[in-house]
Amino acid sequence: MKENYMVCNCMQVSYNKIADALEGHTKFEDVLGLFNAVQAITHCSTGCGGCHDKVLEVISEIMMG
Numbered sequence: 001m002k003e004n005y006m007v008c009n010c011m012q013v014s015y016n017k018i019a020d021a022l023e024g025h026t027k028f029e030d031v032l033g034l035f036n037a038v039q040a041i042t043h044c045s046t047g048c049g050g051c052h053d054k055v056l057e058v059i060s061e062i063m064m065g
């Protein structure tokens with residue numbers, strides 16, 4: 001398992017928090033849909049917004065296994 005690290009500093013959302021928020025999602029068809037789901041749970045990327053691409057990358061990484 002990958003080491004945990006902070007993805008969104010503003011909202012203190014870590015890699016593991018994003019992974020938890022993705023729990024139950026098995027399909028990787030709509031990365032923006034997943035992003036919205038993760039954001040609704042963790043509030044990531046609602047501060048400065050600078051982590052947006054990083055969050056998308058982490059979601060892709062987790063969903064692609």
Ligand code: FES
Nearest residue numbers: 008010047048049
């Ligand atoms: S680092 Fe995520 S909103 Fe600023």
